[in-house]
Amino acid sequence: MSDRYTLVSGRPYVHQKCGTTTVINEGHFATLCNPFNVCLGTICANCGPGSLKDFHWEDTGESISDYRKRLRCEAPLWAVWYWLFAPILGAAIGAAVMVNFKAPNMTVTSAAITGAGIGVFLMIFLVGPMITGPIVGSRFYGQR
Numbered sequence: 001m002s003d004r005y006t007l008v009s010g011r012p013y014v015h016q017k018c019g020t021t022t023v024i025n026e027g028h029f030a031t032l033c034n035p036f037n038v039c040l041g042t043i044c045a046n047c048g049p050g051s052l053k054d055f056h057w058e059d060t061g062e063s064i065s066d067y068r069k070r071l072r073c074e075a076p077l078w079a080v081w082y083w084l085f086a087p088i089l090g091a092a093i094g095a096a097v098m099v100n101f102k103a104p105n106m107t108v109t110s111a112a113i114t115g116a117g118i119g120v121f122l123m124i125f126l127v128g129p130m131i132t133g134p135i136v137g138s139r140f141y142g143q144r
């Protein structure tokens, strides 16, 4: 797939509530377009932060929340590792670490559950977004 957009030129979007067009570029653009990043809102040049569903791309009219859903669906099938295997791996590592380094007054079960929770959280919010993009091999922002 050839890239239509670059990080330098960015891509304009429109805030539905006020009709203002804002050009997003550089790191914010890459973050917004990567559907594996947790991203709940973006910025309007006129009125500040807003929900993704209130913004649409100026050129296609597609809402940014729909766009992110679509890119996620179009990602190669094995990208589901992020939703399935990464959290499982995170849970296993987290549980193992916590059980080995638990406080003396903590039971093995509660240490394992706590560790698993931390592992899943780190995988989904930190490790996943950082490595899923490069692994999937797409520069999402370049796609329409």
Ligand SMILES: [Zn+2]
Binding pocket: 015, 017, 018, 019, 020, 044, 045, 046, 047, 048
């Ligand atoms: Zn606005």
